[in-house]
Amino acid sequence: MRDAMLKCLLLLSAALLLCAQAGVSLADNGPPEFHDSALAQRYSALTEELRCPKCENETLASSGAPIAADIRQRIAEWLKAGQSDDDIRHHLVQRFGEYVLYKPRVERRTWLLWGLPAAAVVVGGVVLTLLIRRRRRLQVSDLDDAERARLVALLSRHGDQQPSRDREAR
The missing domain is CATH 1.10.8.640 (Cytochrome C biogenesis protein)
Structure with a gap:
């Protein structure tokens, strides 16, 4: 048994040495x-x-x-x-x-690979420019008489209830 193990270890060592x-x-x-x-x-x-x-x-x-x-x-x-x-x-x-x-x-079949990043930058710049211009054009307009009356009615209706709730919670 011992001789068989020794023989096996020698074979394993030789195999490792050959691999190295x-x-x-x-x-x-x-x-x-x-x-x-x-x-x-x-x-x-x-x-x-x-x-x-x-x-x-x-x-x-x-x-x-x-x-x-x-x-x-x-x-x-x-x-x-x-x-x-x-x-x-x-x-x-x-x-x-x-x-x-x-x-x-850069060939016909790789034009998309080369052109897509540049196109994305251009499209992003156009979208950003349009958003900035749109935001500048938007102006807050004053409320007309009907909108102002509706706002006052909503505030008075809900404004009275809010402080009473606050008083009850105290």
Whole structure:
């Protein structure tokens, strides 16, 4: 029984060690080294402006997902091969869709995305202006003789009852 437990613990330890080793080998080794500082700046800009396809709201630069590490490696290879930033974006959009772009392109199908905030500001400004103008136009008019007589009658009818209630409560 004791030998079986020892054997099981050894197997479990070996499995954990293999998993840890696999994790270290899959870990991203950091940004690639470029001999040209312009390429390094382009790499940094691209990985900051592109979204990880697996993560919800992380850039490729900040994502720890394996797919993000693979894309970063491919971007470095494409930059070293002389591809432009637009070519690289085009490759990634073809593969993963518009989702990888933090700033979607202004196209016929994205005009609502870009135009809706501006339209909301304009509509809000128009409504606010109309409300302010309307409020300025409203003026308190004096009561005519019939309204004044009705008001006096209501006040006298209810005015007499109010003080008597107050006296009873004391």
